[in-house]
C-alpha cells in the first residue's frame with residue numbers, strides 16, 4: 001500500500017492531523033494498536049484552549065463542541081481556605097472550554113469514518129523504518145497478516161510509550177525529564193460540579209482540583225503519594241478527603257455520589273528534542289509530557305498538529321520543504337513555554353515536604369502575591385488560556 005502520510009496513533013494528535021490532511025486532499029492512513037472502544041474509553045483531559053477549539057472547527061469537527069462545550073471566562077483558586085477568582089476574559093481577552101478528550105476523540109473518529117479515509121485499529125507491531133531516506137515505510141500485522149505501507153512521511157502521534165520516538169537512534173535525540181514524588185488520584189462522578197468554574201486548591205493536606213466534564217458530570221482530583229494503592233480509596237474516603245481540603249462553604253455545597261472511574265496518574269515533565277528525524281515527525285505526547293496542573297497536554301498536541309499540518313500541506317501544495325524544516329523549532333518554542341507554565345503551576349499549588357519550612361514560606365508568599373497582584377494574575381491568565389500559535 002502507498003499513501004502520502006502514514007500516521008501512527010489514533011489519539012487526539014493522530015486523528016486531528018489525519019482530518020486536517022484529508023481535508024487538504026492528502027492521502028493518509030492511521031495505524032492504532034488499540035481497539036476503537038479502548039481509545040474512546042480512556043478518561044483524560046477536558047479543558048480546551050480557544051486555539052484548540054478554532055483548530056477543531058477548521059478541521060470540520062466543531063459543531064458538537066460549540067453546542068455542548070462549557071465556556072469558562074474565569075478560574076478559581078482556593079488558598080488555605082480562601083477562594084478568589086482569576087478573570088481570564090478580562091485579563092487575557094480569551095476563555096477556555098470544557099469538553100472531554102473522549103468527546104474530541106469521538107467527533108474525530110466519526111469524521112474519519114464518514115470521510116472513508118483509512119484507519120486500522122488493533123494494528124500489531126507497528127514499525128516505522130527508512131525515515132532517514134526518501135522512501136520511509138511502516139509495517140504492521142493485522143489479523144495475523146503482515147502489511148507494509150510505503151509513504152512520503154511518517155507522523156509519530158503514538159503517545160509517550162509509542163514506538164516512533166523509540167525508533168530514533170539514541171545519538172540523534174536528547175531528552176529532558178522531571179519526575180514528581182506524587183500523583184493525582186482522580187474520580188469521575190455523575191454529580192453536579194460544585195462550582196460553575198474550576199477550583200484549584202492549595203491546602204496543607206495536599207493539592208486538589210474540582211473540575212468537570214459537563215453540567216452533570218464532575219471530575220475531581222487529589223494529590224496523593226505515588227506509593228498510594230487505589231484499592232485503599234473507597235468513594236467515601238475520597239469525598240471525605242476532598243472535603244477536608246476545600247474551604248468550609250464549598251465543602252458544604254459538594255454533592256457526592258458513586259464514582260464511575262477512579263485512577264492514579266503519576267506526574268511528569270518530559271521533552272524530546274528535536275521533533276523531526278529525516279522523514280519522521282513527532283507530535284503530541286510522543287515528544288513531550290506535562291503535569292496536568294496547567295491543562296496543557298491535549299492543547300499542546302493540538303498546536304503541534306497545527307504546525308505539522310501546515311508544513312505538510314505546504315510541501316504538497318508548493319513543493320516547499322521550508323515549513324517542514326522549521327517544524328521542530330516552531331513546535332518546541334511553544335512546548336517549552338507550556339512546560340514552564342505546567343511546572344510552575346505544579347510547584348505553586350502542590351505540597352513538597354522535601355522543600356522544608358523555607359520552601360513552604362516561599363510558596364505562601366507567591367500565592368499571596370498572586371491573590372493580590374493584577375500583574376501576576378495576568379501572567380497566569382495569559383498562559384492558562386494558551387499562548388498564541
Ligand SMILES: Cc1cc2nc3c(=O)[nH]c(=O)nc-3n(C[C@H](O)[C@H](O)[C@H](O)COP(=O)(O)OP(=O)(O)OC[C@H]3O[C@@H](n4cnc5c(N)ncnc54)[C@H](O)[C@@H]3O)c2cc1C
Nearest residue numbers: 009011012013033044045158159162284285295296297298
Ligand atoms: C491518565 C492521564 C490523564 C490525563 N489527564 C489530563 C488532563 O486532565 N488534562 C490534560 O490537559 N491532559 C491530560 N492528559 C494528557 C492528555 O491526555 C494527552 O496530552 C493527550 O492524550 C495527548 O494526545 P496524543 O494524541 O499525543 O497521545 P495519546 O492520547 O496518548 O494517543 C496516542 C495513541 O497512540 C497509540 N499507540 C501507542 N503506541 C502505539 C504503537 N506502537 N502503534 C500504534 N499505536 C500506538 C495509543 O494507543 C494511543 O491511542 C492525561 C494523560 C493521561 C495518560
